[in-house]
Amino acid sequence: MREIMTCQDTGTTIDFRSQGPCEVRHPWPAETAVCAVSGVVLIRNAKEGERTSYTMLFMEVYPPEAAFIRGEGATPEACEDTAWAKYQRALNCSDGSGSHNWEARGYRNGAGFCSRCGTFGSQIITSEQLDQFCRVCGTGTTYHRDTDNAAGTTTFLCEERYKTHKPTCHFSHDRPLAQLLAALIDEED
Ligand SMILES: [Zn+2]
Ligand SMILES: [Zn+2]
Known part of the structure; x- marks a missing residue:
């Protein structure tokens, strides 16, 4: 596996930071990219109004044939x-088939x-399917979007x-991971 943040090959281990490297339980393809973290989750007790906390582990994996997968659990195994x-x-x-x-579910x-398995994918719906065309040359495109709220x-x-019509925001279009993250952020607006 490959750690996304450090770009290092971690072999068959996943590092959840707080836990130290853990041996994986499943035969992930070697080219799978992974990012794993542990986080503290706070929950408010409805009756007493007190907050209790517990540690939760999260991981994002990018295996071949399934662009993006998120896992969570109380233990590295779960x-x-x-x-x-x-x-x-x-x-x-x-x-x-x-x-x-x-x-698309709102993504542009x-x-x-x-719709069957819930897998998230980037660059899987065409600009023609989305009815999106370049404002300058008319070619179908999903490359860059400008929204004028006013x-x-x-x-x-x-x-x-x-390249010739400078945009108002910038991110690298040429890295698949950047596209994927941009795609996820896109959901928020
Ligand atoms: Zn599917
Ligand atoms: Zn164009």
């Missing part, structure tokens, strides 16, 4: 097991979810025209 179960669902998702049944950058309009730029 956390990995939930992610592995989702990965198996993604790998075995088929109605005979051999592909996922992608839905080509990302979406499979005018209530959204326009698009293809990669070629993006």
